[in-house]
Amino acid sequence: MGKKKVVMDMRGNMTRKDRQMSDADARAFLRIHAMASVGTSDETGWPYVVPLMYVYEEGDRCFLHTGGRGGHFLSNIRRNPKICVTVSASGQMQQGSPSPCDSALVYQSAIVFGTVRVCDGVDLEEKKTWFFDRLLDRLGDSRENYSVGYTMLNRIILYEVAIEILTGKINVGLHH
């Protein structure tokens, strides 16, 4: 019998514990942002990271959408629904001394590992409406600012991500 291969799972195990946000802070960060970089992989192992808007409200679910035609993203997740969602916000660059290496970038970010599925069910239109209402809200807009509602709901795909691991990281910079 051959030796069993040990696979190391690095997910969620942050090396800089001093920069790790609390779970509550990471969730609060996810709640106020809307733009993510979403990583998938294809059958040959090529990673594909695509910018997509997302909505996170609470619990262990977040939501994404794409157009209904299908493409690289949909093709990847149909084969492998494991995805990685990164959200980041960068602040000022604080100049340190004497070297640029002593400088610091203020930032916050969150990384989600999860499993994605295409939403369906009898209440799908309701779910899509909920998603876009939340998304408009994040973007400082509202359905009420328009004379008609969402006219293309049947042309989009809504995805639900079951969050398995969520971490948040913060760099408060030099002056704290």
Ligand SMILES: Cc1cc2nc3c(=O)[nH]c(=O)nc-3n(C[C@H](O)[C@H](O)[C@H](O)COP(=O)(O)OP(=O)(O)OC[C@H]3O[C@@H](n4cnc5c(N)ncnc54)[C@H](O)[C@@H]3O)c2cc1C
């Ligand atoms: C800030 C931002 C937010 C976005 N939010 C959404 C969203 O919420 N929903 C949505 O449907 N789309 C959004 N888009 C567009 C999105 O990034 C994709 O282009 C789109 O979802 C199609 O993805 P696909 O994998 O089906 O594309 P496909 O056309 O199948 O991709 C084929 C190839 O085209 C190239 N490609 C695809 N998208 C991009 C891109 N954005 N930039 C450069 N090259 C690309 C890649 O090489 C990819 O392999 C957003 C774009 C930006 C920049």
